[in-house]
Structure formats: structure tokens, C-alpha cells
Amino acid sequence: MKKRSTSVRVKHFVFVVSYGNFRRRPKMRKNTHLLPALILVVLVAGCHGMQQQETTQATAASTVTNEAPLFKTTLWNGETLTGPVEWKGSRVEVAGKAVGISEIKSIEAAVPAAGAASLGAQSLPKGYRPLDDAAFRLYRKRAETAAAQYRGTDAVFCLDKGEDLLRKDSSSVYRYHALFYILKDAARKHANISLSFTEGRSRARVLFARTISPDGKSRWALPGAFKVSVPPQAPQFFDKRSRVLSGQVPGADVGMFVEYAYEYEDYKPEIKDFFFPGYYFQQDFPVLDSVIDIYIPSGKRLNYVTRNMPEETREPLRLERHGYEGYRWQMHNVPPLEPEPFMPARTDVNPSLHTSLYFDWAKFMAPTGAFQRERVKVTPEIAKRAKNITAGKATDDQKVAAIYYWIERNIHYLSIKASLSSGWAGHPASETLANGYGDCTDVANLMSSLCRAVGIDAYPAIIRTNDSGTAVTEIPNPDANHAIALVFPGGKGRFIDPTTSNYRYPYLRADDHGVKAVIYMKGEILDVPVPPPEDNMRESTQEMVILPDGSADIVENNAYNGPYEASVRGYWRSVPPEYHARVMQQYLQQRVPGAKLTGFDLGDIEDLGKQLRMQIKYRIPLVGTRVKDLFIFTLSGFQRHFPEAVLSKRKFDIEMETTRCYSTTVHLTLPKGFDLAGVPDGLAINGKHLFFRASVEKSADGRSIVIKQLFKRLTRKVPAADYAAYRENAARIAAWTDPRIVLRESPGTADNEEALR
């Protein structure tokens, strides 16, 4: 597993969409640098004392004033005008200048820019100023001890300190202070600072940043070292409001320390009390001091839950400051997280804190539920389309399936996020219908709306996919990265995921299995079940005829269902038919060098409602090893692999997306002139997590055998405590499924021997 850096904090969610998911990405609270005490005149902003900030923000966030609000008007030619706006007819008057509507690109409430302000280091908030020499020396000593203790670590994270403050006007600020000790080249990346924020809602500022060389000299980042840009996204994503403040601390090298602090401010929150600070206390390298302080106005209560934290660190220290109540959680000398293959998401094993101002899920769900309710309403366009799609379908299940396939085929994945409501609840179903594109929230709305149009109850459901950690549902918290739908064909609830292109109804995407689903419109939290292995299956029968010259003709028939079917179908649909045989030929070459495809039938892969079946015919010129009178071979494509079981011991559980089943039957016809001299005995394993049945049956005349295996991975999680037994079973299954089948030449068959040479 790749290493990655530093502290992941959860706070304001942003919606980063990637391949079918909208992702609430925890903002990275990380490196930033230094403002040297003396040079630091200009770099950052509003680090006035708290009182002063409150005043400033109260003004910025005030909702009604007697003065006309100021707007920044941007024209298509790039010109910007700031001032009050009057708009009559086809003309708009901005700051006293009249412009045509067609010339205007946007009109935005005027807001403070990111990174503006000028304060000296002494004005920085306490705890977010450069460390003094004595404190630094102390850290240096501790860091050197940790480096010796954790051999090969690329860095020691000396200080990892954050502070979240909710102001009385419901704006909030987060400050962060870090000190790293760089031990390897790879850790120089910690000198890169990158802070995401949302234009018009939030801003980020570097307070100071510096490198400290072994001789104790500091090199400070200059104000121009950091710049705000519009960050790039993958082609499917359009979050035009996202911004990034980024830059590098100069001079970072092995043996040096990097220290920085920054500030992130939500100056214009959409919803009061939407304040969900969180913290992760462990990294890939040792952390000496990891601390988070959270301040909320006196009189408010903080709801919180911790995960994986030692018992003595779960309850906060209570703090108090200027009419605010504070909570502090801290961990010290945290060892590095040592990743293992197929481990749970890091967020599930990392000591972490999650908080909320909500104690009542119903209150928390209300805003999003309201947005969703409006977005799934049935408009005339929706009703017309639903009627058209479901024409001739008699049952609810048939109707839901028809709608599901229509969305799979006609809605291109594209995520456009422009506001809290579009981020969290998507766009209206009718808008997605008209555009022909949308992301998971959009298609969940569209699915729900189209179902409702034909009288089937349906709701968007918000989840965190099982490859990205377990959603926080212990307290009211917007922890999610994907949207699916809960539909009720025939009155019976069923989850379906319309953010797919290749699934057969009613199978559910594998990364949705076993998660919590929040149904905001219903005010419910439900469990999405993990289907049985038989719902994610490949069933294969192979006819293998070995000829006297040592070659073999094989006819393989495979049938698929569930996520397995979708992945196979998706691959073949993604390439032109011309490639199909080529790809299969290459695949066979991987199985057995020299194998030659003689026939390949995929059926109608474009018919999403039809089970995917595949027939492969191929010839292997020499199926095994011929030595003296022996002919020894194995079975291609028969072996089970267990990459999750490569380690002798594990600390973490194994976690997979879902269960799986393989059923394989090989009918083997032996060549004339050879007798069966050795085949494995049957094997039966009935483990807690693995089920296996294998058998070899000989025909009465000894000329053919039937080899069967039925493999099931019964669970998607294997606790570390069960690993030894799991690994032993896996090794036995792997060995059995790579059998040595030994044939021996019958006496007096020189012809055959000749043929084999």
C-alpha cells in the first residue's frame, strides 16, 4: 500500500465526485509554513484576536442591512465591476454602469479574498506562532528518539495540532500547526502545502511556514510562495467554486524540520450549526503530539464519538475562553500506522474523533430531506418519460427494472456541483432528464422520481461506500460519499444503485454492500445487506479433450451474476467488437503459453437484462509435461488465488467489498493409450469464512474424469483473530486448485509415445 501523508481532518464537507460517487472529502489539514517573525508582514490574514474576528464576521454574515448589498459582477470579457446592482428589462446597472444581460457571466455577493491581511507574527493566535527555541529543541530530541525507534520511517510528525472554533454568528475557523522531521527524500513532500476551500464561502491562509536546518537556522517562506488557483478535476467533475491555496516551503531536505501553520475559515455557512469537526490522530509515521481543540459558544452542547482511541483519551479536557466552551482531545507518541493488504479503510482503524452540534437525527436530516423532497417531485416531463419507459410492463419489478436500465443507458455520468443543495441533494430530476447527464445524487433523484411517477414509492439514500470506511452514524453527521435509491416495488423495500452502466437488475453495486443508508426524506437509517456469495458468482463448465499428440481442445461455458457479471460485461462493452477475440486470445496466453482461441461467443452483451454468458473454445498445443512414460498437466484457469493472505500474520482484519462464489466443473477426456496414474483426493473445507468442496470422479471405463470445485467466500470481513485459520484454508484451496494430474502410458503403446514426441 502506498504511503500517504498526514492528518486527515473532517470538517466542512466538500463534494468531490469520482466515478459514480459524490464524496464528502475530509479536508486535508496539513503543511503550511512559516512566516518568519520578521518577514512575516504580509502573508496572512485576519488573525486578529477572537473578539475582533467575531465582529468582522458578524458583519460579513449579517443577513439584512439597510444598505444595498454589494455585488461583484463579472462580464464575459473578463471585466469585473463591484457595487450595488439594479436590473430592469434587458439592462443591468452595476456600480453606476449599464451593461447588457448577455454580457454578464455572473453576479456574486462581494466577499473578502483569500489570503488577504497583514499582521506581524506577534499578532498570530497563541499556539499558532512559530515554536520558540526551547520548544523546538525539545521536539528535536524527541524526534530523534522516535526515528531510532521506528526504523526506516520517512518522517517524524512532531506536532499535529488543530483548533476548531464556531463563532456566535455560526461562521467558523480552523487553525492548524505542524512540525515535521524529514528523514527520507519521500518526506520532502511534507513541504508542499495545499489548502482547499470554496469560493464565496470559505478561504484559507498560511500563517507562517519555515524549514529549520540541522544547525538551527530557519528559512522562511515568503508571501509570494502561496497562490490561489482553480484546481484541476477529472473530466467528469465540475466544481467551479473549488479553489486551492498552494505552495512549497523552500529548502526542505533530509535532516531538516518543516514547521507551518494555517487558517481555514468558513465565513458564510449555509446552515446554522452545520459544524462537524473531526480529527484523525495517526499517520504513516510516528506522531509525537496530536491535539485537537474545539470551541463552541457557551450554552451550546457538543455531541461526539471516538473510534479506536485508548480509553484514557476518549473524554476531552474542558477549556474555556471568552464566552466559548472548549474541548480538547489529545494523543501522544502515536506509533505509525503500518498498512496491510486488504485492510479496512484507514479511517476505520485510525484513532479518530467525530463531533456534531446535533443530538437529534430528525433535526439534522430536515434540511437535506427538504432539498431531496423537492428534487424528486414528479413533473409533467418526468411523468411522460416514466410512462414511456414502463409501457407494457405489468409488474412493479418490471417497471423498476425498465427505469433502471433506461438510466443506465441514457444518463451519462457527470457531476456538477455549485452549491450546498446541489452538492448534497443533487439537481432536480427533471433537470437531469433534460441534460442527459448527472452524478450519483442526480440519478438517485431521477430514479426515485421516475418510480414515483408510476406509483412506486422511492427515495434517495445517502451512503458511504464500503471501500471508504464506515460512515459515522453514531451521532448526527453528514458522513457519506455516494447516493443510491431505496425503491418499493410491490411495497417491498430494495436498494438499487443507478450510478452504474452494466448491472443487471436487481443486483447492487459491490461497494454498496453492508453499509448504512441514510434516508433523509424518511428520517431513517437502514442497513444495506450483504448478499450471499451466490449473488456474485461465476459458474463455469469446461469440456477438455486431450488428444494423443498432447494437445487439448477445451470448450468453456461461463455464466455470471451480480457485481462479477457487471465487471465482466462492463469490460467487454467498453471495447469494440474487433477487440473481443484479441483480448481473449491475450488472456488465454496468460493462462497457458501457446493457447489458441478457436471460438468465442459473448452473446448479446448490450442486453443488460439478460444474464451474461460466455463461451470460449481454445486449443492448447501441448497441455503438460511429457517425460518418459509420464504425461503431467494441470488445469488452466482453475486455481484460486488469495492475495489477501500473503502475510504470515496480520494486525488488521481483512476487508473485501463483498462475498463471492465460483462453481467450476471440468469434464476431462483422457487420450488414448494413457491411463490415469494420479489425481488429488477430494477436499472439503467448511470454514467460518471460506467454504470449499472439491471432488474427482472417474468414469467406469477410466477414460474420463470429472473435476469439480465449489468455492465460496462467505463473508466480506475476516477478523484478524480468524486469520491463521483463514490463511491455512486458503493455502489448501490454492494447492488443490492447482492439481497435478498424472497420466501414464499404457504398456505397448509406442504409437502414442511417438505422437507425443
Added chain:
Amino acid sequence: MNNPHRRISPALICVALVLVLGCICQAEEVIVLNSGAQYRCRVERIDDGKIHFVAGGEHITADLSNVERIEFERTREFDGIETAEGLSRKSTLFAEALAVKTADLKAEFPQAGYVILKDDTVIRVSEMNASGTGSYTVERTRVWKILEQRGADVAMQSIRFFPMLQRPEVLFGITVGPDGAVARISDAAIKDEAVYPEHPDYDYLHRLRFTLKNPVPGATLFLKTRITGKATLRVPLVVDRTFWHSEPAVRQSVRIEAAPGNLALVDVATTGKIDRPDGKDFWVVRDAPQVFWESLMPPVASFAPRLLAVYPKASWKELPAALAGSSTSITPTPRAAVTDKAPEEIYNRVRRNIRLVNVPQDALPLPPAKPAKVLEKGYGTALEKALVLKALLTGQGYDASVALAASRGQGPFIEQVARLKGLDAAVVILHLKDGGVQWLQCDQTKRGFGELAADIQGSKALNLRTGQIVTVPVRPCEDEHIQRQAQVAIAADGSAVVTEHYALTGHEAGRFRFIADLSDDDAHKWAASFVGNNLPGTDLIKFSHSAFEDCNRRETLDFVYRVPNLARKSGKFLIARLPNAKYSPVEVGRSTRQWGLFWKGYESEGLKMTLRAPSGYSIYALPEGLVRKEAGWELDAGFTSEDDGAVVVFHENWRRTILQAARDAYSVYREALISRGRLRNEMIVFERKEP
């Protein structure tokens, strides 16, 4: 307490939310309120601190102070035409494309996800001014018909540009659905973003991304874009068009328009067959076939028609000065930085101490930073690192120069047209005091002295000192070699202890240097996966390796591991296979191929495995070996027995010493690789001796 719409009256919100669904694509504006609510609607007026808008036919009024922003749709050509018929009446562009039936195209192009019906580019160039700057516009009109769902991604397009020099625009983006419905591109799906925002010093290149609506099979997509820009020798307009694609194209054209005198400022070269129907400045390619990818395939540009046009015209000798810019010398010598060091020591200093900013040179409209500045910053691009290395070497009295290389993967180097674009790798040519020449590529932290990326070996490069085109050497096999040796001790129960040693050079060594970044614990886990992935149940006993951070000329890996079931008993026989030796010749899966063979760098591998049977067993019989020797490759592999049959030794030596070969060489090459794979998979049979 928790009212999300607290800044707008509840009644108003109720009305507005009810209406939001009604105001869909016909509406022109998007309003976002401070509460995060978002509406598509039409604004009527703003006055007296109120905003009045229409959503779904209903009139709504809100306090202006509750508005976060209003976003407008840009007016574009053909706005207001709501039917396919209307568009066809307006322009032949639509009429011709919409007359083509999807079914006919599917019959003609059964392999296509989409078809490029038209791709016309018109370039207009101006006179150069006295300061050597000219201006241009590039208008491109494209029409696609989507035939299959897999072709829908063609709706997503982008244009890269330098904001300081260029302005891209989407003039129109229209989708005509299979049912004739017309949909226009939305400004919500057009985004101008930085490509390299993480490096403020290098954040110049932008990308305008956009997506057309309703990209479903049967839809016809029309897109017209324009780029207006300024051109200089340093940042010229370069149009490098290869006319064959992964999907078929019915018609493509490029026209260059300029006053005759100005045309002389454009340098043009073509390869392959391109029609020039009405004069020398108009190129047309019709019915370009669909190119199917195959393994070991040469770049498409090596066999497809290609047009390369550069404005303003330059000579190779002019480019180094243009690259350096007027204010930056590329040869300052911070002599004090290093004293009396050997070239390798200097190289390692630059490799290690200057972080690579992975921004290609042609993403920068400015000259490279001075070496002294790069040394001070501690980071730089590949070219800037090379310039530092060259300066330090020169400071030590060595003769060194910098060259920019064009990787071979881009296709044949067209020497007739001088341009910096595509010269994406920087190397230093060091003339040693013994008369030898050493090529150095110091971009990556983990590239050792003298190692060169495989894709620039054998490529063409521009020497920035001489302005001449030179050829980057191909490193010999021994410098790009992997040697494996294993001792396998098989126990009577079929388990085995394997002691394995790897010796690696060149990019084979580079593949493993990431281990330097791992902690000891992570490295051990990686090693366990490396040896155990294909041998379930394997326990790694010991793992060690050379100091990869030093980028040694020869790196080593050593493993000791125990495999539980390497050999299986069958009666009196014990049947084993070589551990972790499976070789799958997937690159030669097909029995025939369409194109010639193309490789990056040479290849060389040696393998020797010694299997010792348990006491009481000896080899029953050995499979036959093989020897293949051709002009560009050779293979020698086989089994021998020692120690009265108690020991079996497998050896294999493989070398490839060519970079490309004709298609007819494929069958022999394929047979060699299949034989190699087959031999490595052979069963080794030991027989229990009778007491």
C-alpha cells in the same frame, strides 16, 4: 434553531422550492441563495434591494441580501433554434450531418463507438510585429455521431492554453438527440482550471473543460471552438495533427489563412497521404480508418498521415536562444557550489538535492530559472535540473551541454520543422576527460548516474549549445539487465526453502528503488507479497536489499522464503515447478498483427534456478531445452541435472537488442516468447529411489 432557510422568508422558500422543478433547461440563470438553495430560473429585475425572478411560470421575490450569486448562460451562435429542422435550415453543417442515418453508420463502422463526421480547422495568422510577436486564431468545428454507449465520452472535451497568451472559447456546443431534440452546452459544464496549481512558480497552463449534453447513441454532437493567441519563437502556435484515431473519421481538414507574405512565417511538414485539393495551404484527409491498438505497437504517428505546422517559423539554431529568453543565461556557473568533485558526485548532488517539479517544459511559457536560483529554491523542472547539472560540471572544468529530447513514443521526429514542443526530456551530454561521452538524465530522484529513461533511448534531441539535432544513445544490455539466481531446497513433504538473489541494472533497478521510501516494516510486507502472491501460504523468512537511495549502478534484492506446496507427491513421484518463474507471453497473444513491433530500450534477463530434491529422490527425466537466435533477440534455456540427479539446474538467458522490427518478424518473435513461457512452466519430476 436549525432552519436552513433562515435568511429568506419561509413562505417564499416554500413557493420557490415548489417551483424549482418547473424551471429547467429553458431557464437562463442559476440563483444560489446564502442558504445553499439553488434555482434555475429567469431573473426579471433587481431593484430596491429585491430580486424578482420567474421559476416555472411563477413570480418570486426575495431579499437581495439573501443571494449568494447569479450565474448566466452565455449567448452563442444558433441560440433560439429549438429543432433539428431549424438548425438544418440555418446551416449546411447541420443539414449534412443530420442527414446521415445512425443505422447506416453502424453498418459501415460496426466497430465504432462514435464516428467523426467532420473535423475542420481554420488557422488565421497575422504579420509578426517588430518584437517578434504575431497573433492568430484557430477555429475548429467538429461533428460526432455517437453509435454506442462506449462512445459517449466524446462529449467531454478540453482545450489547454496559457491565459497570459491565449483565449479559448466555445462558440457553440449543440447536441441533436436521436429524437431530434436540441440541447445546448451549459456554462455550468464549462470550467477553466489550472493544470499545475500545486507549483505556484510553474502555474501557467490552464485547461478549459466542457461537456456536451445528452450524449446517447444516435445523438449528433456539434462543437465549434476558437483560440485567439499571440505567438513568439518561445511560445509558437504548433498544430501537430495525426489524422488516424481510435475511431473512424469521415473528413478532417486544416486550412491556414494568411496574407501570402505572412504564410512564409509558417513552417509546415506532412507525412503519409494527405490531399491538398485547392492549394498548398489546405489539407484534407477523408475516410481515416479506425486504428485498433495492439501490444508492442509503434506510435500511430509513425504510420498515419500527419501535419505539423508551426508559427512563427524558426530554425533549430534559433531555438536555444528563444528558450533561454532575453534575460536568462542558461550557462551561469555557480562554481563555488561544488569543488573538486567527480561528475558522479555532482550528478548525485543534483539528483538528490533538487526536487523535481514534474511540469513539462512545454507547459511553461517562460524561460527556465537560472541555475543559481534553482539551487537556492531546491526544486526545478527537468530542464532546470539539467541546467544546474551542466553548470556545476562546467564549473568543475568539464565540457558539458544540455539537450532536449523528444521521446520515441511521440512518433517519428520531423526534423524539417523546428519547434520546442514535444522536446519533453532534458539530458546533459558530458564529454569526459578521457574522450568518452556520458549522457546524464538527472530529473528523477531515483535515477542513477548514466541511466536514461527507456523512452528517450534512441530518440532525437536538440543540443542547446550547438542547435544541432543529435541522437540519444541506447544503453547496452548489460546496463539494462536483471539477473536472478535461486537455490531451491525441496523437503520430502513437498515444501521448499527458496534462497533467491536479484542483481539489477538500469531501469530494471529503477523499478525497485521505491523500496527506499518504505519503512522496514512496509518493505518486509512488500517482499512477502512479491514472493508469496502466486504461491499461497508462503512465509517470507528473510529480506534484504542494497541501499536504493544511493542509486547504485547494480542493485540487489535477496529473499529467503518457504513455500508449503512447491512439490506434490503422486505415488513414488514428487512433481515440482520453478517457484515464481511463470512467464506469460501476453504481448504476443495474437497469432498475427497489423503493425510492426516497437520497443522502448533494450531488454536483458538471466535466470538460474537450482532445485535440490529431498534425500532419496532423483530426477526422473528432464524436459528438453531450447535455443533461439535471431537478428534482434536471442534465447537460450534448458534443464540439466547434477549430483546424480539429485539436483536440477534451470538456466535461461534472454536478450533483445533492437528497438523496432517489421511485422513479418512477429511470428518468430512470438514463437520464442511462447517457448520461453512454456519451458518455465514445465513440471520437474523426481522419483523416489528404491531402498
